Amino acid sequence: MTPLLETRGVWQRFGGLIANSDVSISVGRGEIVGLIGPNGAGKSTLFNLIAGVLPPTQGSIWLDGEDVTRLPAAERCQRGIGRTFQVVKSFETMTVIDNVIVGALVQTTVMREARRKAYEVLKFAGLAGRADVLASQLIPSEKRRLEVARALATEPKLLLLDEVLTGLTPIEAQKGVELVRRVRETGVTVLMVEHVMEIVMPLVDRAIVLDLGKVLVEGKPAEIVRDPKVISAYLGDRHALSA
Amino acid sequence: MDKNFAQRRRRDLVVAAAFAVVAALVPLFVKDVYVQNIMVLTLMYAALSQSWNILSGYCGQISLGHALYFGIGAYTTALLFTKFGVLPWFGMLGGGLISALIAMALGYPCFRLRGHYFVIATIVIAEIALLLFQNWNFAGAALGIDIPVRHDSWLTFQFTRSKLPYFYFALVLAAIAWLVTWWLEDSKWGYWWRAVKDNPDAAESLGVVVFNSKMGAAAVSAFLTAVGGSFYAQFVSYIDPESVMGFQFSLLMALPAVLGGIGTLWGPVLGAVILIPLTELTRSFIGGSGRGVDLIVYGTLIVLISLARPEGLVGLFSRRRKEAVR
Numbered sequence: 001m002t003p004l005l006e007t008r009g010v011w012q013r014f015g016g017l018i019a020n021s022d023v024s025i026s027v028g029r030g031e032i033v034g035l036i037g038p039n040g041a042g043k044s045t046l047f048n049l050i051a052g053v054l055p056p057t058q059g060s061i062w063l064d065g066e067d068v069t070r071l072p073a074a075e076r077c078q079r080g081i082g083r084t085f086q087v088v089k090s091f092e093t094m095t096v097i098d099n100v101i102v103g104a105l106v107q108t109t110v111m112r113e114a115r116r117k118a119y120e121v122l123k124f125a126g127l128a129g130r131a132d133v134l135a136s137q138l139i140p141s142e143k144r145r146l147e148v149a150r151a152l153a154t155e156p157k158l159l160l161l162d163e164v165l166t167g168l169t170p171i172e173a174q175k176g177v178e179l180v181r182r183v184r185e186t187g188v189t190v191l192m193v194e195h196v197m198e199i200v201m202p203l204v205d206r207a208i209v210l211d212l213g214k215v216l217v218e219g220k221p222a223e224i225v226r227d228p229k230v231i232s233a234y235l236g237d238r239h240a241l242s243a
Numbered sequence: 244m245d246k247n248f249a250q251r252r253r254r255d256l257v258v259a260a261a262f263a264v265v266a267a268l269v270p271l272f273v274k275d276v277y278v279q280n281i282m283v284l285t286l287m288y289a290a291l292s293q294s295w296n297i298l299s300g301y302c303g304q305i306s307l308g309h310a311l312y313f314g315i316g317a318y319t320t321a322l323l324f325t326k327f328g329v330l331p332w333f334g335m336l337g338g339g340l341i342s343a344l345i346a347m348a349l350g351y352p353c354f355r356l357r358g359h360y361f362v363i364a365t366i367v368i369a370e371i372a373l374l375l376f377q378n379w380n381f382a383g384a385a386l387g388i389d390i391p392v393r394h395d396s397w398l399t400f401q402f403t404r405s406k407l408p409y410f411y412f413a414l415v416l417a418a419i420a421w422l423v424t425w426w427l428e429d430s431k432w433g434y435w436w437r438a439v440k441d442n443p444d445a446a447e448s449l450g451v452v453v454f455n456s457k458m459g460a461a462a463v464s465a466f467l468t469a470v471g472g473s474f475y476a477q478f479v480s481y482i483d484p485e486s487v488m489g490f491q492f493s494l495l496m497a498l499p500a501v502l503g504g505i506g507t508l509w510g511p512v513l514g515a516v517i518l519i520p521l522t523e524l525t526r527s528f529i530g531g532s533g534r535g536v537d538l539i540v541y542g543t544l545i546v547l548i549s550l551a552r553p554e555g556l557v558g559l560f561s562r563r564r565k566e567a568v569r
Binding site: 051053072073074075077078082083085089090091092093094098101102103105106109111115132150151153154 | 438
């Protein structure tokens with residue numbers, strides 16, 4: 001079976017800087033995959049390439065067996081890639097429900113239907129009580145939830161989560177973890193960028209570690225955290241030796 | 244909650260219908276031609292500002308060059324009528340379509356610009372068009388076009404004895420612009436536009452084709468604006484470049500919406516009802532020394548209102564905002 005998402009030999013250069021070099025990863029249906037790595041490893045760049053914010057310098061991106069490398073972001077969303085942003089990008093002058101309706105309109109143009117769908121998703125994300133509040137009045141953790149809800153309303157096959165759990169209090173983060181699990185239970189595949197290892201490792205089925213723009217290792221979380229290469233990438237060589 | 248929303252939409256319709264009926268009855272009591280003239284202009288600017296609001300308020304692409312579309316509407320109607328004997332009704336439609344096409348042709352390069360750069364482009368383009376028309380001999384160059392007055396007739400849309408037909412037509416125009424906005428507000432386009440205004444990147448990630456959204460808004464906005472321009476040409480029977488394409492028209496379309504509440508359904512109407520009579524009155528009573536004083540008066544007014552109500556005058560009536568404060 002073809003994987004849901006595949007990147008084949010993806011390169012991204014920004015002038016002299018190589019953000020991604022020869023990155024080939026694949027994500028299977030129904031998986032929760034963590035994309036981790038120290039700052040500047042190229043996680044966000046890879047994310048943007050998959051979401052279609054910019055085309056890769058070289059290489060190709062495949063969704064469900066189709067080449068989507070040249071498709072713009074909006075069309076990739078219509079094909080089933082939903083995403084959140086690391087720095088939340090709510091529609092601030094719109095209400096919470098209206099924010100989600102924008103996403104729901106990918107699947108239907110019947111307003112009544114889109115509105116119903118949006119309420120459903122808000123309930124799922126635990127924001128139903130805030131539906132008629134302006135997005136600008138949400139607290140940060142609620143805004144993160146709104147990002148997820150909005151993306152879910154597009155009914156994605158693949159959900160890209162960009163540091164949705166970072167910077168939350170432990171209780172909020174725990175709720176976030178539960179939300180991601182419930183998302184997977186609905187049949188959505190999740191690829192998440194995170195750099196707080198403690199939070200992601202128990203959640204993901206598999207982790208891919210990027211370092212200096214390349215795939216360093218990938219595998220089960222338990223193996224990853226003990227891998228000397230990963231430890232050295234995160235903490236430096238001295239710690240790797242002592243481990 | 245779904246019910247609340249549907250109720251609010253219906254209430255808007257009922258209120259609008261009530262306003263329209265009241266407005267339609269006003270001329271029965273107000274016979275003064277000068278006042279009727281102001282009423283016609285108020286309704287016309289309500290319609291124009293509502294059209295402007297679609298592109299600039301809802302979609303967030305601030306245009307200060309809408310005089311271009313207003314002028315194209317006026318010129319299309321006047322040229323077709325005087326040179327080819329085409330009835331103004333077809334001129335109205337033709338002007339609207341030409342404007343919509345031009346708006347999209349201009350949007351193609353300009354919508355790549357963001358924020359202030361887009362605004363500057365709209366101003367410059369309208370000024371260029373003004374200069375072109377001032378030198379276009381076929382269209383009367385700087386002298387403009389005198390539309391010959393024949394008999395009072397709905398066919399040629401000319402009325403010399405009474406302002407009332409113009410008044411009712413302007414009322415219908417304002418009602419149409421309002422209804423179009425009302426309808427678009429709860430449609431895919433309406434949501435796309437607001438999303439584009441608030442955050443284009445996020446919009447794109449949710450399947451919104453930002454460029455097409457802007458093009459759609461520009462086309463609708465330009466079409467309605469041009470229809471207003473066509474109406475104005477017939478109303479005043481004489482047009483020249485400065486009197487239909489001058490920068491002040493761009494401002495007069497933007498200001499009511501900004502004053503009343505940009506990106507809102509009622510903002511343009513509310514703004515026009517306050518601003519246009521004020522403009523006309525200050526112009527006739529204290530504007531003798533030039534056209535500066537009226538501008539000072541409503542400049543001051545706008546500053547005061549934006550200090551007190553940054554979201555526009557509709558903020559005074561807004562239920563949603565009160566709810567929103569938890």
